[in-house]
Amino acid sequence: MKQIQIITLLVMGILISSCGEDYLDPTPVSSIGSNGFYKNEAEVQAAVVNIYDGLQLAVQREFAITEMRSDNTKTRSSEGDWAQFEDLNVKSTNSTVADYWAMFYNVIFRANTVLENLDAAGDSAPKFEGEAKFTRALSYFNLVRLFGDVPLIDKVIGPTDTEYFDRDSTADIYALIISDLQTAIQNLDNTYKGRASKVAAQALLAKVYLTLKNYGDAQDLCEDVIGTSGIALAPTFRDVFYTERNSEILFAIEYVNDIADNSQDFSLEFTQNGRVRGLNYATPELITAFNNYGGAARTSTSLIYDDTSTAPAIPDPLQDYRCGKFVSNSTANQQNGNDWIVLRLADVLLMHVEAILAGGDVTSSSSAIASFKKVRDRAGLPTGSNITKEDLLNERRVELAFENHRFFDLVRLGVAEQVLSDFATANGIVFTTSDLLLPIPEREIGVSFGKLTQNPGY
Incomplete structure (x- = not known):
């Protein structure tokens, strides 16, 4: 590690x-x-x-x-x-x-x-x-x-x-x-990103409180994380995944290329060369969500067209797209070094919005809008004067796609x-x-x- x-x-x-x-x-x-x-x-x-x-x-x-x-991913060949x-x-x-x-x-x-x-x-x-x-x-x-x-x-x-x-x-x-x-x-303290830290524990506890509908304590913890020195969104969406241990990462499980005991193979499985010719492929519903809410930078980083020919200008829900966030980078195929991100700041910013919504359907809170806007600004997308629960679900879906949040989000948000x-x-x-x-x-x-x-x- x-x-x-x-x-x-x-x-x-x-x-x-x-x-x-x-x-x-x-x-x-x-x-x-x-x-x-x-x-x-x-x-x-x-x-x-x-x-x-x-x-x-x-x-x-x-x-x-x-x-x-969830409705996010599938196998390539069922x-x-x-x-x-x-x-x-x-x-x-x-x-x-x-x-x-x-x-x-x-x-x-x-x-x-x-x-x-x-x-x-x-x-x-x-x-x-x-x-x-x-x-x-x-x-x-x-x-x-x-x-x-x-x-x-x-x-x-x-x-x-x-x-x-x-x-x-x-x-x-x-x-x-x-x-x-x-x-x-x-x-x-906050020494590490690949080991437990105070800020990671605060973020995880905030998510626990959201799950238990303790919105006030969840909001306080999110605000503590957001205000922590040195914690900031990565400059670009791609940087989150291709500049490891960047400022956005709160806790990641770390791997090393080409060392069997410290590498991972899920990056290979997310390709057509993996078992059963590809796992964790985007569903047509997820591709449609990216077309509607993703923005160019998030979409191009998250989805890789699975054909060798030129990809459509707009992702086609009828075609195969695989995860682009953890692309295989190993000379030994099954021994990849991409870290698995467990907690990052964009997740917490959207959790902050969820805490302020407090189980409701819409909020016009300036604090919620400020957190939502940070995530949307990086994606090159506008932010309105209020945020609905549906807006939040859509934003979490495209921001955190392939990162194992969607199923839990659907359950937690009812x-x-x-x-x-x-x-x-x-x-x-x-x-x-x-x-x-x-x-x-x-x-x-x-x-x-x-x-x-x-x-x-x-």
């Missing part, structure tokens, strides 16, 4: 599982146990770095269970398990869903391991606590929004700790997320059922309200001693 020392084989020996194993399996992969390992600050620091290594793996297929379950996402027909045996669950619980395990060994961290203990709690909160925020009630595991557990195998209420999960992020805000139902009808597929949650992976139910139950509709 950029700016982070690559972890040694000795440190890797403390892990309980690889990303593909069930999260309930606590067996170490080597004879080096965590009880005897964490003796000083350097060793705890290595465990902190290990959390980010886990995130590198965990987010690589997130596009499938977010963007491809083949295999990937087509379950675009068809809103995800099975409990889907391996991508199972791996996502296991990977994020593995990140939670790594964070819990750090939190249980802070006594060895010396003066760095508060910072390491903030990083561990930020990453644990991020993991649980993703899981609770995608699966609903999930097991709350706030310590390193063993195979006999079956009381942790139950599903806990979303209220309890959100209480832990909020507490973790409040600690992270208190303990962190329009998911209508939008996805209309999308399904137009595309000859079936949508039911149970599709708003993913199935609990069948293999996890199988190893939970009957504790885990399935979501309705699966």
Whole structure:
């Protein structure tokens, strides 16, 4: 990882599982146990770095269970398990869903391991606590929004700790997320963009509060982020993605070209050379949205025409367009170095508008218009004298396309059922309200001693 020392084989020996194993399996992969390992600050620091290594793996297929379950993206050829996402027909045996669950619980395990060994961290203990709690909160925020009630595991557990195998209420999960992020805000500074920071924790907590309809606290946090020294929109939209660690980035998961353990392959999958000849391709509906609301700079950066011939002057919804934000830049194809952006300022500026809307349909607040205008100005587009919820949804869609926000935006703003139902009808597929949650992976139910139950509709 950029700016982070690559972890040694000795440190890797403390892990309980690889990303593909069930999260309930606590067996170490080597004879080096965590009880005897964490003796000083350097060793705890290595465990902190290990959390980010886990995130590198965990987010690589997130596009499938977010963007491809919305009206934004699809596969190029509608083949295999990937087509379950675009068809809103995800099975409990889907391996991508199972791996996502296991990977994020593995990140939670790594964070819990750090939190249980802070006594060895010396003066760095508060910072390491903030990083561990930020990453644990991020993991649980993703899981609770995608699966609903999930097991709350706030310590390193063993195979006999079956009381942790139950599903806990979303209220309890959100209480832990909020507490973790409040600690992270208190303990962190803004040194890093590829590691947890105060400003990233503030932005994430603001999004949590928006999800819970706590608009006042969300607005305050957004304004804190917007006013933070050194945080500013990148000069051009393209700079956001092709000048890494720029002023707009609050938190990104960092990768390096051509180093297998620190590279990603989603950039390759977003092309016709990827598996099933292309994943995360723009739907006709997304292409139309760019034509209506995108502006030239955002459209040309976001969409790449998939033909070798000259692209149409105006993107054609009947043609294939792939994501242009994370173009493969590796000599080894599957070992790309494009960072995955989790939080950036444009998202927060639009969250600020959402907080001021406070569940309403329109606002003429000068503060909301000022934030909206910053995003629109960079796109070369005018801003009116008021902002509707529909304006906000359209702006978020084209500004943040392919960045895994659309599905969560639809749910949070209360329009998911209508939008996805209309999308399904137009595309000859079936949508039911149970599709708003993913199935609990069948293999996890199988190893939970009957504790885990399935979501309705699966």
